Amino acid sequence: MTIILPTIIGINNINANEARKTHYLLLGVNHVTNVQKGLRGCLPQVNNISFKIPSSPPLTQYNDTNLSAYCIFDDPLTWPRNCSINQCSCTQVIEADLNEVVELFFYAPRNRTMSCHPMHLHGFTSSVVGMGRLDQNHSMSIEDIRNLDQAGHFPRRKTDKPVRKDTFCVSHRSYMIIQFRADNPGWWFLHCHLDFHALASTI
Numbered sequence: 001m002t003i004i005l006p007t008i009i010g011i012n013n014i015n016a017n018e019a020r021k022t023h024y025l026l027l028g029v030n031h032v033t034n035v036q037k038g039l040r041g042c043l044p045q046v047n048n049i050s051f052k053i054p055s056s057p058p059l060t061q062y063n064d065t066n067l068s069a070y071c072i073f074d075d076p077l078t079w080p081r082n083c084s085i086n087q088c089s090c091t092q093v094i095e096a097d098l099n100e101v102v103e104l105f106f107y108a109p110r111n112r113t114m115s116c117h118p119m120h121l122h123g124f125t126s127s128v129v130g131m132g133r134l135d136q137n138h139s140m141s142i143e144d145i146r147n148l149d150q151a152g153h154f155p156r157r158k159t160d161k162p163v164r165k166d167t168f169c170v171s172h173r174s175y176m177i178i179q180f181r182a183d184n185p186g187w188w189f190l191h192c193h194l195d196f197h198a199l200a201s202t203i
């Protein structure tokens with residue numbers, strides 16, 4: 001099993017619309033006790049879940065992978081539970097309709113190395129519409145972040161010339177908000193480009 005950080009963006013081509021929905025991604029380097037020797041107990045995860053590479057390529061052989069291996073953002077029927085207590089892993093998928101504007105809200109709490117996560121999205125370039133530092137004294141859960149966002153604490157930058165990137169360095173105790181138009185159908189990796197975070201925990 002491979003445990004790495006990426007998330008797959010899966011795009012279908014039905015129900016195209018312009019609605020924007022925010023997906024929240026907590027980029028955590030969690031410290032656990034049951035990983036293999038040599039990894040110093042560090043487990044890079046998204047929303048406290050390790051990424052599991054599907055057994056078959058989803059673009060060409062979607063049905064060859066047991067569908068229970070996939071967990072879909074914002075779908076409680078497929079999303080693992082109690083992952084702050086248990087060690088969870090699945091193939092995390094963000095679904096998007098064709099031409100939908102997708103918004104991703106990255107939040108990185110404090111980590112021991114104080115490193116950033118250079119998050120790289122395949123298939124698209126994205127507009128950076130918000131970024132900043134967060135409270136340095138308290139680590140917030142993703143629910144805290146979601147509630148603050150819905151209360152208007154993270155305004156989006158309004159400009160017709162946004163910064164466009166395919167890699168965004170999310171510093172620890174910081175957030176970054178990006179948007180992209182899902183106009184390139186397929187299954188696209190979204191992953192941290194730190195080699196250790198991308199490859200750590202291969203067991």
Ligand SMILES: [Cu+2]
Nearest residue numbers: 117192194197
């Ligand atoms: Cu990382």
